[in-house]
Amino acid sequence: MQKQITEANFRLLLDSLLFKGQRVVGPRRSGGTVLYEPLASASDLVTDELPRRSVKEAFFPVCEDLLEYRKEGQQVALSDVTAERFPETVLIGVRPCDAAAVPVLDAVFSWDYKDQFFLERRARTTIIGLACTSSDDACFCSAVGLSPADPKGADLMLTPLVGGGFLVESQSEKGEAFLETWRDRFAEPDGTQTQALATPATQPFDLKRIKAWLDDHFEDAAWDSIATRCVGCGACAFVCPACHCFDIVDEGSEKGGKRRKFWDACGFWKFTHHASGHNPRDLQPKRYRNRIMHKFKYYDDKFGQTLCTGCGRCIRVCPVGIDIAGVLEEIQEKG
């Protein structure tokens, strides 16, 4: 279903949602940075900047409690988490490179083990995407099969109209239900043109060719030249909308404490550090190799999709200037 909405009605809609007590999360300026955070009013929403961190945190927080335990005599009592921890949420202004990563994460969090934490949040969230009309040198969504207006992962997709307002297209039952609930705010499309979309400069990658080279080059001198300078800070994984490795630890004492799940990153030297002391990825190039292999070979082998949406965040944050698009170009030339 297609509708359109004026800028004024869009802001009124946001304020109406908030007035009703709906949790609304969207790009918001926080200090000097734009992040996906709960909005307090429509004026908080930032629509012209890609948030510094990705939207995955809405479903997969940096750190969360799984349970509490305490020793009672010879027994151990467990307190489970409750559904109140997963409020109904409208995620708004989600960029296509972020929204597209959500179904990619669905695959792994509903595979052999159903992750109730992730899946409950997914079930209770409506994603309203926003097409991009500008990009920077790091953006390369269109090189990995997406586009600045790709609706993948969105329940509703907004595309800015010339002169203001948005074309609104539903992509799912949740999107249809949202349009129906707030039908007074929307109008039928009147033929107004959408604004010109962003044009990321990177040419489309031949992902099959890249994967074919990866299939045959687990051991290759290229990994040293590509990644010797990686300092293993993990920033690339933490800002990535698709990276999803985590660890689980018990924090507390034998009398009581919490079991917690928190993000991990394959760039960290302890990521595959065995209890024996052996580390099969003992050098940084082996860790970076895993990052590329996971994204462009292993995930494809397992789930038939690439674990990268071309958001460019890892390029922007890498302290030593490692550019994943450049790495892919290099591999493609070898393939």
Ligand code: SF4
């Ligand atoms: S690997 Fe880099 S460019 Fe690709 S989705 Fe992750 S952060 Fe974005």
Ligand code: SF4
């Ligand atoms: S951000 Fe750069 S230096 Fe840090 S782990 Fe990633 S590739 Fe290595």
